[in-house]
Amino acid sequence: MKKVLLGTLVLSSAVFATELSTLSGETVAVFAKGQNADKPLIYKAESFHEMATLPGFSMGAPSGLVSSYGVAFAGLSARKDSDDTDGALALGMGFGNSETLGGSVSLGVGSIDPRDGGAFNRGNLNMNVGHHFKDYGLGLSVGMNGVNLWHDNGTDGDRENPSFYTAVTKLFPNDCIPMAVTLGLGNNSFADINIENRDRKEEIGGFGAVAFYLMPQLSFIVDYTSNVLTSGISVVPFPNYPISVNLGATNLTEQGPKDKVAAIGSIAAAYVF
Numbered sequence: 001m002k003k004v005l006l007g008t009l010v011l012s013s014a015v016f017a018t019e020l021s022t023l024s025g026e027t028v029a030v031f032a033k034g035q036n037a038d039k040p041l042i043y044k045a046e047s048f049h050e051m052a053t054l055p056g057f058s059m060g061a062p063s064g065l066v067s068s069y070g071v072a073f074a075g076l077s078a079r080k081d082s083d084d085t086d087g088a089l090a091l092g093m094g095f096g097n098s099e100t101l102g103g104s105v106s107l108g109v110g111s112i113d114p115r116d117g118g119a120f121n122r123g124n125l126n127m128n129v130g131h132h133f134k135d136y137g138l139g140l141s142v143g144m145n146g147v148n149l150w151h152d153n154g155t156d157g158d159r160e161n162p163s164f165y166t167a168v169t170k171l172f173p174n175d176c177i178p179m180a181v182t183l184g185l186g187n188n189s190f191a192d193i194n195i196e197n198r199d200r201k202e203e204i205g206g207f208g209a210v211a212f213y214l215m216p217q218l219s220f221i222v223d224y225t226s227n228v229l230t231s232g233i234s235v236v237p238f239p240n241y242p243i244s245v246n247l248g249a250t251n252l253t254e255q256g257p258k259d260k261v262a263a264i265g266s267i268a269a270a271y272v273f
Contacts, residue, residue, distance in 0.1 A: 016250065016264070017079045018088035018108040019145065019189070020059065022126055024246050024268040025075030025090045026104055027056040027234075029067045032242040032270035045216040045239040053242035053270060055219035055234035057169075057180035057211030059250070060226070064169035064182060065139030066130035067094030068102040070273055077266035079250070081258065086111045096129070103129035103141070107149075121152035137171035146189060161201045163188035178213040193226040193256035221248070229253045232264065242270040 031053035045051055057063070067073075071094045078087040092106025105127045109120050130141025147162045165186030172179040184190075184207050191203035207225040214220055217239060223230040232248015246266045254261060 017077045017086045018110045020266050021075035021077035021088045022090040022106050022108045024266040025073035028053045028242050028244050028268040029071040029073035029094055029270040032071050032272050034272050035240050039240040041238055048216045051216055051239050055236050058182055058209040059221050059223040059230045059232055059248055061182050061207040061209040061223050062143055062165050062167045064141045064167040066098050066102050066128050066141050067104040068098045069095050071270050073270045075268035079262050079264045081260040081262035098132040123149040139169045142166045161188055165190055180211045182209045193228055227255050244268050
């Protein structure tokens with residue numbers, strides 16, 4: 001188990017649903033590898049070596065581990081509180097080589113609620129680049145999220161300006177419960193959610209996430225981004241296929257203009273070429 005987490009990772013976020021679908025898609029893409037045709041669809045994986053991808057370790061915080069060329073990904077996500085339902089999708093692919101310089105570029109599209117202007121009424125571009133220090137189980141990345149491509153309701157505040165960040169992720173393999181810890185700094189969408197939109201581009205906020213790998217197919221995640229606490233699980237239901245499902249609750253701290261706890265979920269898949 002120790003060697004697998006160090007050796008197989010090459011890994012790497014709102015409108016929250018858009019960032020969640022992008023992040024979950026990137027996570028699957030970083031871990032993705034070719035399938036083994038001899039394996040059944042459903043079985044319990046006994047080791048990380050059997051996995052076509054691994055469960056995620058973040059639900060909002062960007063990762064210091066990035067993807068590489070040869071993998072494309074897609075993600076779907078949804079967020080629901082007592083007043084609102086929103087959803088989004090993301091499409092992207094990796095480039096370069098994370099052991100020298102790699103990364104990914106993706107398109108995030110929302111929303112699914114016609115009450116806020118119609119389906120797919122906003123789109124943004126996201127990109128990251130980074131290096132994976134394989135011998136140390138460490139990744140360092142810089143990225144840019146939310147480059148506005150279109151927004152039917154016009155742009156204002158943090159929708160108008162992209163967010164920039166730097167992140168580091170450290171893996172802690174062990175024989176009991178392997179862990180992944182992510183820490184970083186960013187402006188705009190990573191700043192305190194209680195700051196008014198027009199001021200957030202000038203503010204820097206810290207973010208972080210801790211994931212506990214309870215078994216090769218399951219991780220438990222605690223995430224703190226933009227002063228918002230999120231917790232949930234990430235599951236790879238079919239060990240032989242690079243597909244993951246994330247379920248959780250966000251805004252447990254009840255911050256920001258939408259000061260309500262919300263249920264979140266996403267599904268992501270990768271294609272290795």
